[in-house]
Amino acid sequence: MVDQINIALRRVPAWVLYLVAPLPVLTIYYLGLTDALGIDPAKRIEHELGLWSLWLVIAGLAITPLRRWAGLNLLKFRRAIGVITFFYLLAHLLTWLVLDVQFQNVWADIVKRWYITVGMLAFVLMIPLAVTSNDLSLKRLGAGTWRGLHKLIYPIAVLGALHFLLLVKGFQWEPIVYAAIIVGLLACRVRLNRLPRFRMSRQT
Numbered sequence: 001m002v003d004q005i006n007i008a009l010r011r012v013p014a015w016v017l018y019l020v021a022p023l024p025v026l027t028i029y030y031l032g033l034t035d036a037l038g039i040d041p042a043k044r045i046e047h048e049l050g051l052w053s054l055w056l057v058i059a060g061l062a063i064t065p066l067r068r069w070a071g072l073n074l075l076k077f078r079r080a081i082g083v084i085t086f087f088y089l090l091a092h093l094l095t096w097l098v099l100d101v102q103f104q105n106v107w108a109d110i111v112k113r114w115y116i117t118v119g120m121l122a123f124v125l126m127i128p129l130a131v132t133s134n135d136l137s138l139k140r141l142g143a144g145t146w147r148g149l150h151k152l153i154y155p156i157a158v159l160g161a162l163h164f165l166l167l168v169k170g171f172q173w174e175p176i177v178y179a180a181i182i183v184g185l186l187a188c189r190v191r192l193n194r195l196p197r198f199r200m201s202r203q204t
Helices: 002-010 015-020 022-033 041-070 075-100 106-112 114-131 135-141 143-150 153-167 173-190
Strands: none
Touching: 015 022, 015 075, 022 041, 022 075, 041 075, 041 153, 041 173, 075 114, 106 114, 114 143, 114 153, 135 143, 153 173
16 A cells, blocks of 8 residues: 555656645635734734644655654655745744734834743744745755754754644643654654664555
8 A cells, every 4th residue: 555655656747746746835824814813814814824833844844754664755845844844834923024024123022021022032943944935045054064964954843843832822732742742753853863764665
């Protein structure tokens, strides 16, 4: 079954993700413009884009464990997922700046509100990953340096989970579940080389 999925995935080019990526963003903004997101559409748009960003971070972190342990090869999509994650984070940030706070007291909010401080730090760390997500940067930096730089996704994931935890009021399971998933995926990577790999078939 996994072999058949891998064979099918080999026929799907990674650029397809770039074509599909804007659709959820456009849908969310359309719902906001048509008053389908409640009394505070800006906050709802901001929240939905933040969730999508977190989902994409989790998807990127899951690629290696899935390949090693389940034999599911999604490696060729990892770069596209990373770039799209940055795109969603940028949309999330711009929604906060333009629609939510309307460029008022931005620095004061970043300094005083911990969840904004953490979220902004995650975005800043994501910038070098987005800028270097291309073959030219890989060639210029060298494979070792490039891989080391892109390990920033680990603290970014932790900061994203922490941002969500600090954002919500009271006890809510949703951010806790996402935080647990991220911690679990990171823990898997720590022990990844010590555990047996799934034997990939020759067809993958």
